[in-house]
Amino acid sequence: MALIVQKYGGTSVASAERIGAVADRVARSRAAGHQVAVVVSAMAGETDRLLGLAASLRHPPRGRELDVVLASGEQASIGLLAMALEARGCPACSYTGAQVPIRTDSSFNRARILEIDGRRIRSDLEAGRVVVVAGFQGADEEGSITTLGRGGSDTTGVALAVALQADECQIYTDVDGVYTADPRIEPNARRLDRLTFEEMLELSSLGAKVLQIRAMEFASKYRVPLRVLSSFEDGPGTMIVPEDEEEGMEQPLISGIAFNRDEAKITVHRVPDRPGVAYRLLADIAAANIEVDMIVQNAAPEHDETDFTFTVNRNDYERAREMVDPVAEELGAERVTGDPRIVKLSLVGVGMRSHAGIASRMFDALARESVNIQMISTSEIKISVVVDERYLELGVRALHEAFDLHDG
Amino acid sequence: MALIVQKYGGTSVASAERIGAVADRVARSRAAGHQVAVVVSAMAGETDRLLGLAASLRHPPRGRELDVVLASGEQASIGLLAMALEARGCPACSYTGAQVPIRTDSSFNRARILEIDGRRIRSDLEAGRVVVVAGFQGADEEGSITTLGRGGSDTTGVALAVALQADECQIYTDVDGVYTADPRIEPNARRLDRLTFEEMLELSSLGAKVLQIRAMEFASKYRVPLRVLSSFEDGPGTMIVPEDEEEGMEQPLISGIAFNRDEAKITVHRVPDRPGVAYRLLADIAAANIEVDMIVQNAAPEHDETDFTFTVNRNDYERAREMVDPVAEELGAERVTGDPRIVKLSLVGVGMRSHAGIASRMFDALARESVNIQMISTSEIKISVVVDERYLELGVRALHEAFDLHDG
Numbered sequence: 001m002a003l004i005v006q007k008y009g010g011t012s013v014a015s016a017e018r019i020g021a022v023a024d025r026v027a028r029s030r031a032a033g034h035q036v037a038v039v040v041s042a043m044a045g046e047t048d049r050l051l052g053l054a055a056s057l058r059h060p061p062r063g064r065e066l067d068v069v070l071a072s073g074e075q076a077s078i079g080l081l082a083m084a085l086e087a088r089g090c091p092a093c094s095y096t097g098a099q100v101p102i103r104t105d106s107s108f109n110r111a112r113i114l115e116i117d118g119r120r121i122r123s124d125l126e127a128g129r130v131v132v133v134a135g136f137q138g139a140d141e142e143g144s145i146t147t148l149g150r151g152g153s154d155t156t157g158v159a160l161a162v163a164l165q166a167d168e169c170q171i172y173t174d175v176d177g178v179y180t181a182d183p184r185i186e187p188n189a190r191r192l193d194r195l196t197f198e199e200m201l202e203l204s205s206l207g208a209k210v211l212q213i214r215a216m217e218f219a220s221k222y223r224v225p226l227r228v229l230s231s232f233e234d235g236p237g238t239m240i241v242p243e244d245e246e247e248g249m250e251q252p253l254i255s256g257i258a259f260n261r262d263e264a265k266i267t268v269h270r271v272p273d274r275p276g277v278a279y280r281l282l283a284d285i286a287a288a289n290i291e292v293d294m295i296v297q298n299a300a301p302e303h304d305e306t307d308f309t310f311t312v313n314r315n316d317y318e319r320a321r322e323m324v325d326p327v328a329e330e331l332g333a334e335r336v337t338g339d340p341r342i343v344k345l346s347l348v349g350v351g352m353r354s355h356a357g358i359a360s361r362m363f364d365a366l367a368r369e370s371v372n373i374q375m376i377s378t379s380e381i382k383i384s385v386v387v388d389e390r391y392l393e394l395g396v397r398a399l400h401e402a403f404d405l406h407d408g
Numbered sequence: 409m410a411l412i413v414q415k416y417g418g419t420s421v422a423s424a425e426r427i428g429a430v431a432d433r434v435a436r437s438r439a440a441g442h443q444v445a446v447v448v449s450a451m452a453g454e455t456d457r458l459l460g461l462a463a464s465l466r467h468p469p470r471g472r473e474l475d476v477v478l479a480s481g482e483q484a485s486i487g488l489l490a491m492a493l494e495a496r497g498c499p500a501c502s503y504t505g506a507q508v509p510i511r512t513d514s515s516f517n518r519a520r521i522l523e524i525d526g527r528r529i530r531s532d533l534e535a536g537r538v539v540v541v542a543g544f545q546g547a548d549e550e551g552s553i554t555t556l557g558r559g560g561s562d563t564t565g566v567a568l569a570v571a572l573q574a575d576e577c578q579i580y581t582d583v584d585g586v587y588t589a590d591p592r593i594e595p596n597a598r599r600l601d602r603l604t605f606e607e608m609l610e611l612s613s614l615g616a617k618v619l620q621i622r623a624m625e626f627a628s629k630y631r632v633p634l635r636v637l638s639s640f641e642d643g644p645g646t647m648i649v650p651e652d653e654e655e656g657m658e659q660p661l662i663s664g665i666a667f668n669r670d671e672a673k674i675t676v677h678r679v680p681d682r683p684g685v686a687y688r689l690l691a692d693i694a695a696a697n698i699e700v701d702m703i704v705q706n707a708a709p710e711h712d713e714t715d716f717t718f719t720v721n722r723n724d725y726e727r728a729r730e731m732v733d734p735v736a737e738e739l740g741a742e743r744v745t746g747d748p749r750i751v752k753l754s755l756v757g758v759g760m761r762s763h764a765g766i767a768s769r770m771f772d773a774l775a776r777e778s779v780n781i782q783m784i785s786t787s788e789i790k791i792s793v794v795v796d797e798r799y800l801e802l803g804v805r806a807l808h809e810a811f812d813l814h815d816g
Binding site: 066082 | 424427428431458462464465466467471472473474477478480483484487488491492494495500501502552
């Protein structure tokens with residue numbers, strides 16, 4: 001008998017019929033002898049509907065009252081799932097974030113979990129009940145309702161697994177695991193049985209959005225065994241494990257290929273190469289909460305000048321240009337160029353650290369397809385390149401082939 | 409400066425636009441120098457939508473989890489209204505039933521309010537904030553969410569007015585007050601400026617559903633000044649006052665004419681006239697929670713036999729027949745007859761007590777229109793008759809005319 005936390009996203013509970021299917025699955029886990037705590041999101045579309053109503057009354061929608069509105073979505077879900085379980089003869093009890101309680105700070109709309117008191121839930125589980133907890137929400141010290149920001153239900157799932165010392169945290173989604181590449185782009189992509197937290201973090205931050213990043217950081221920190229699997233079909237899914245548990249296993253060089261099509265790049269040409277310049281170029285952008293992804297400073301073309309390039313989300317491109325252009329002029333840069341039509345391709349794999357030649361094999365594979373590489377950046381377990389957006393599919397397939405990631 | 413509780417029903421907050429209109433009205437009350445606590449229902453249609461989802465997962469929908477689902481409707485409303493107030497520069501703070509807290513018993517789906525702690529709300533009001541409270545819901549001792557049953561938002565409004573010792577409880581609805589008769593049936597019906605609680609109770613229980621009965625009992629018991637008015641147009645509405653405050657005023661004989669078109673009658677003919685028979689006839693029906701409205705036992709046609717007639721809601725007619733028929737046979741009754749196509753017409757007025765001749769004037773007015781009276785029942789401030797449903801409109805108009813209730 002194990003204690004399992006199962007998290008179901010909005011598409012898994014999008015209709016009464018799907019809620020019934022989730023209840024069937026939960027009831028099966030319980031019948032198999034497990035103690036099950038379930039975390040659910042709002043029904044798909046519900047959060048957007050509520051956000052739309054809120055936005056039409058106060059623009060931009062934000063603050064304490066927005067969380068009151070949004071949290072109502074998960075509250076409906078938990079009650080409905082608990083009723084579906086009861087209808088199957090499976091005793092169930094639902095809890096809102098405030099009822100658990102899941103204590104958070106008071107940063108409305110993007111609160112952080114401070115503490116989860118698992119006593120009520122544990123006593124329910126021991127009494128044979130399935131516990132259904134609202135994802136995405138908590139309450140601050142005053143008892144005000146808070147939400148954790150988009151995707152926060154993953155975080156709730158993992159944090160609850162930590163609080164309950166669960167044997168496994170299962171994240172049910174609309175894919176049946178993590179793949180070597182997006183199967184919509186590479187039909188030969190293969191489901192991975194296991195993946196380390198670090199690899200998953202890189203894949204996730206690069207656009208393969210299966211799991212929310214904060215949830216994974218949490219799982220990694222507290223070493224919660226995490227499994228990603230489909231709520232629509234049975235299967236083992238993909239197990240996400242700490243890197244040290246992979247010791248002794250045969251390490252694949254590369255776990256997968258990720259991409260991010262939402263990027264735009266900005267290059268400041270021939271800017272004086274002296275301390276403080278990089279700071280000056282990015283200070284306004286940081287203050288405006290525009291996220292900067294890659295930063296590359298090329299080898300100085302002249303002794304006292306350099307080219308400075310960075311990428312931002314495509315939606316922030318115009319705003320970022322407006323901020324950088326005057327600063328670049330002030331600093332005496334030659335000119336500023338930009339391109340909002342780029343994508344980032346990345347190879348991810350913990351095996352990369354101990355092997356040479358990965359990068360050259362990557363560049364060679366892209367060169368054979370005449371894909372021009374505009375930027376390169378590396379970390380311990382990934383190599384990323386920026387290319388023109390029209391090479392996205394070609395590049396993913398070429399790399400998938402070059403690193404033998406194909407099925408079978 | 410007064411402390412006012414305003415209660416808005418589902419149709420008043422049916423859309424973002426209407427929520428905005430409510431916010432305008434609330435902000436005007438505050439700008440006029442009043443402290444305002446607002447109670448809101450779920451957006452019109454929302455409770456039915458949630459109930460439909462619940463019913464498709466567990467039939468019949470009931471229990472603790474149903475309240476979790478239903479209460480989410482008002483939670484969305486309070487956050488939305490608070491945001492609309494903030495957008496108008498009016499500081500606002502919302503509270504769910506559990507947050508106030510509104511403490512109830514644990515009778516899920518039809519809980520009763522035990523206690524309201526008004527301290528948080530009062531301190532918000534004193535700080536200049538408008539407080540927005542979710543109607544229809546509370547929390548029991550365990551912290552489980554409870555609901556008060558349909559129309560419970562009225563009860564929340566009145567109970568909150570009591571707890572805050574409010575100067576007035578304003579019930580905003582889609583009519584601009586209480587009328588001498590339903591204006592859809594009697595175009596000459598007149599809005600009443602004042603009405604006693606007792607009269608309002610009788611009018612309400614007879615189908616003129618402006619206010620929930622429990623709310624009025626509460627208001628009457630604690631002597632909360634209550635005003636019914638329209639959320640769509642300005643006007644003084646109808647003030648509901650304790651009877652003793654009407655002393656010295658010129659009393660109208662009759663305040664209004666009510667009707668109930670949902671009734672069905674069942675008559676047990678020639679049942680033995682001995683103690684215990686009435687009990688036997690109604691015991692099963694009471695146990696099945698079928699509500700019995702009128703009960704009339706006619707003068708015994710024979711010394712040792714009598715006719716026993718009662719009315720139930722039309723929806724319960726078949727079920728009630730199935731229960732009564734075997735008991736009647738067992739008791740040796742001659743036969744059972746029934747009619748699900750009847751309506752009840754009632755004259756209501758506190759003035760009635762001190763005047764003779766009302767009943768005969770009523771019967772005369774109906775006789776002139778050849779309306780046959782099937783049953784008669786009286787209380788201190790009303791006279792009710794049961795007639796065939798086809799005489800509903802004719803009967804209402806004849807009585808309205810006979811008692812000079814017309815406008816002007």
